[in-house]
Amino acid sequence: MADESKQAVMNHETEAPREPWPEEVEDRSKSAKAKGYFRQHPRAKWALIFLLIVVAAVGIFVWRYYAVRESTDDAQIDGHIGPISARVPGTVIDVYVEDNTVVHRGQILVQLDPKDYQVALEKAEGDLADAVATARAAQTGVPITSTTSTSNIDVSHAALNAARHEVAAAQSQVEEARANYTKASQDLKRYQQLVEKDEISHQQYDAAVAVEQAARATLDAAGSSVATAESHVAQAEANVRASQIGPQQIEQYRARAGAAEATVKTRQAAVDQAKLNLEYTTVRAPFDGIVSRRSVEPGSVIAAGQPVFSLVDLEDLWVTANFKETQLKGMQLNQHATVHVDAFDRDYHGYVTSFGGATGARFSLLPPENATGNFVKVVQRVPVRINFDRGEDPEHRLRPGMSVEPTVILK
Numbered sequence: 001m002a003d004e005s006k007q008a009v010m011n012h013e014t015e016a017p018r019e020p021w022p023e024e025v026e027d028r029s030k031s032a033k034a035k036g037y038f039r040q041h042p043r044a045k046w047a048l049i050f051l052l053i054v055v056a057a058v059g060i061f062v063w064r065y066y067a068v069r070e071s072t073d074d075a076q077i078d079g080h081i082g083p084i085s086a087r088v089p090g091t092v093i094d095v096y097v098e099d100n101t102v103v104h105r106g107q108i109l110v111q112l113d114p115k116d117y118q119v120a121l122e123k124a125e126g127d128l129a130d131a132v133a134t135a136r137a138a139q140t141g142v143p144i145t146s147t148t149s150t151s152n153i154d155v156s157h158a159a160l161n162a163a164r165h166e167v168a169a170a171q172s173q174v175e176e177a178r179a180n181y182t183k184a185s186q187d188l189k190r191y192q193q194l195v196e197k198d199e200i201s202h203q204q205y206d207a208a209v210a211v212e213q214a215a216r217a218t219l220d221a222a223g224s225s226v227a228t229a230e231s232h233v234a235q236a237e238a239n240v241r242a243s244q245i246g247p248q249q250i251e252q253y254r255a256r257a258g259a260a261e262a263t264v265k266t267r268q269a270a271v272d273q274a275k276l277n278l279e280y281t282t283v284r285a286p287f288d289g290i291v292s293r294r295s296v297e298p299g300s301v302i303a304a305g306q307p308v309f310s311l312v313d314l315e316d317l318w319v320t321a322n323f324k325e326t327q328l329k330g331m332q333l334n335q336h337a338t339v340h341v342d343a344f345d346r347d348y349h350g351y352v353t354s355f356g357g358a359t360g361a362r363f364s365l366l367p368p369e370n371a372t373g374n375f376v377k378v379v380q381r382v383p384v385r386i387n388f389d390r391g392e393d394p395e396h397r398l399r400p401g402m403s404v405e406p407t408v409i410l411k
Helices: 002-015 022-040 042-067 115-196 202-243 246-280
Strands: 069-071 075-085 090-095 108-112 282-284 289-292 307-324 336-341 346-355 381-388 404-409
Touching: 075 404, 108 307, 115 202, 115 246, 246 282, 307 346, 307 404, 336 381, 381 404
Parallel strands: none
Antiparallel strands: 069 404, 075 307, 090 108, 108 282, 289 307, 307 381, 336 346, 336 404, 346 381
16 A cells, blocks of 8 residues: 555656746747737738748749859950061061050051062062063064964975976986987998998988987986986975974974963062062051050061061950859850959840860860879869950950950840
């Protein structure tokens, strides 16, 4: 019984309410105060609910705003910076611009001494005049040679025909002389028989002998005429063969005329080059821009291709933005972009035009080599080109190298 009474006392003590902790008392007091406040101001609850809704809406708006935008502070303005140099060597006699001078296309920047190039031009023009005269003479010789060659061929053929006719005539004379000689020889034999029989006088016999001798002489002369005519034929044939080289002579003269024309073209090219060299002594601006890094003074002797200025083109500027590779997921060409320029604390508008062919690290002096076994993954950056909209910088205040913060709108 004693044990049961003791257990009952202990249970009674366990079930008795404990004293609340100080924190619980404070929380209960705050809750009571809040409930009392909302009981006293019933509209405050709705105001609090409205405030929570506004905060949630603003949060959603901010999240949606920045969810479709990618920005970076690793960006700068880029542009064309052209080195200006002389195309010919020479001595500088005048420099017309200073650093930071705004120049326009075609404006004179530097003047070299042109005297040497003027002399070279005059010499080239003299050589050209000589070549032109030679070419004219060669061209004139072609028709003369052609006419002479044709005439020689006709004359040689006519002479050959005449010589052949002469041979035929001489041969006819030989035949006639041979016939006369045969007749005279036969008559002489008959007269010899008759004179031996004393049937004719010695005077008639002597006359027959004289006729036979004359016929023999005529036959010999006719034979000589044939030989002479044949020699004339041989000479005419030689002249014909000689006249056959006329076309080759004409081609030779034509070749000389062609060579003379080629020389004229060569000398004309030399004159044109001399004129260009003389023009190159005046160094002009190839485009509108601002002169920078002047490195020449009057009296300086410069070589061809030696830079004397740097010319910054302010008409064609763009932004090179190095975005993280994780930012490129939704980025596409022609997406709108805003560019905040730190120098002027204002925004310019543009659009994405291209993405780099490789990350910036690949174009560094020492590209990273990840095959060493000590690879550590590092987020890479890819250069993205952003062009400005037309008319965004009418006063040309932007300069290559300025720091900017571009923001690309993905949707």
